[in-house]
Each structure stands twice: as C-alpha cells, then as structure tokens.
Amino acid sequence: xxxxxxxALLVAVFAPVSQADRPTLNPEQSRSLVLAALTQQQRKxxxxxxxxxxxxxxxxxxxxxVVWAAGEDQSVVVGNYAVDPxxxxxxxxxxxxxxxxxxxxxxxxxxxxxxxxxxxxEYKLLRTKGPLxx
Numbered sequence: 001x002x003x004x005x006x007x008a009l010l011v012a013v014f015a016p017v018s019q020a021d022r023p024t025l026n027p028e029q030s031r032s033l034v035l036a037a038l039t040q041q042q043r044k045x046x047x048x049x050x051x052x053x054x055x056x057x058x059x060x061x062x063x064x065x066v067v068w069a070a071g072e073d074q075s076v077v078v079g080n081y082a083v084d085p086x087x088x089x090x091x092x093x094x095x096x097x098x099x100x101x102x103x104x105x106x107x108x109x110x111x112x113x114x115x116x117x118x119x120x121x122e123y124k125l126l127r128t129k130g131p132l133x134x
Contacts, residue, residue, distance in 0.1 A: 022126065023116050024085035027052065027062070034064045034081045036108045037090045037100040042066070042078050050081070055093070058131045060084065063093055082131045087123055088112045091130035099130055 025033070034050045035043065042048070047069030055063045061082040070076040080093035081100070088109045092098035113123065 022086055022118070022122075025062075025083065025088060025112060025116070029088075029112050029115075030062045030083040030085060031064065033083055033088055033090050033105065033108055033112065034066060036105040037081065037102065038066065038078065039102075045069075045078065048078070053080075055082075055131070058082070060086075060128065061091070061093075061131050063131075084128065086116075086126045087118070087128075088116075089127065089130075091132070093131060095132070097130050097133035 031050045031052075035048070038048075045068035048066065049068070050064040050066050053063050053065055055061070062085055064081045064083070066078040066081065067076045068078055082091045082093040083089070084091075090100045090105060092100065118126070
C-alpha cells in the first residue's frame with residue numbers, strides 16, 4: 001500500500017503542467033501586452049488601438065491588429081500580433097517566428113506572469129513556438 005501512495009504523490013508532484021489546468025490572460029491583459037510590444041514611436045501614434053481578430057488556423061493564440069487614426073494616403077495598420085494567453089509571449093502574426101521583446105514588454109510580462117502564478121519552471125513547460133514557426 002505504501003508504494004502506491006508514494007507513486008501517487010510523485011505523479012502529483014512531477015506531473016507535467018497542462019494548459020487546461022492553468023489560468024489564462026484576459027483580453028485586456030493580452031491587449032496591454034500587444035501595446036507594450038510596440039516601439040515608442042508606434043505607441044505615440046494618434047488613436048492607437050489593438051483590435052482582436054479570429055485566426056481559424058491557430059486556437060492557441062489570441063490575435064490582434066493594431067491600428068491608428070491615419071491620415072489620408074497612410075496605412076491604418078501598424079501590425080498584426082499573436083499573444084500566448086498561457087505565457088504572455090507576444091509574436092508577430094505576419095513574420096515567421098518573430099517573438100517581440102523590449103524592456104516595457106518584459107516588465108509587463110513579469111507582472112502578468114506573477115498574476116497567473118506562473119513559475120519559471122511552469123513557464124518553460126508551457127512555452128511554445130509562435131503561430132508561424134514551423
């Protein structure tokens with residue numbers, strides 16, 4: 001009987017972290033991460049906003065298009081981004097395997113990961129490649 005209890009305890013302690021068992025970022029947290037991933041110049045654009053969009057090819061990530069109040073003959077689209085709601089990692093949704101990082105984004109990621117109670121070891125287990133990585 002003792003070996004069975006010991007085995008059950010070991011399985012509970014060392015079981016891999018599953019996505020289903022983890023809390024995820026809410027839409028506002030994900031949107032904040034996307035905006036933090038922008039350059040300082042992009043963040044200063046008038047009317048900057050991150051709008052969510054559905055990507056039927058990837059259920060893991062939350063996708064955003066960042067737009068601004070552009071003038072005539074200017075593109076309103078700043079970029080397209082993907083957020084991993086389990087880890088807070090932010091990726092370009094148009095450029096193959098580009099993970100975004102800057103000091104503002106890293107500081108916010110640290111805060112949201114603490115809110116998710118995501119330890120460094122759990123982060124390593126949950127971390128995945130971006131939506132366009134092959």
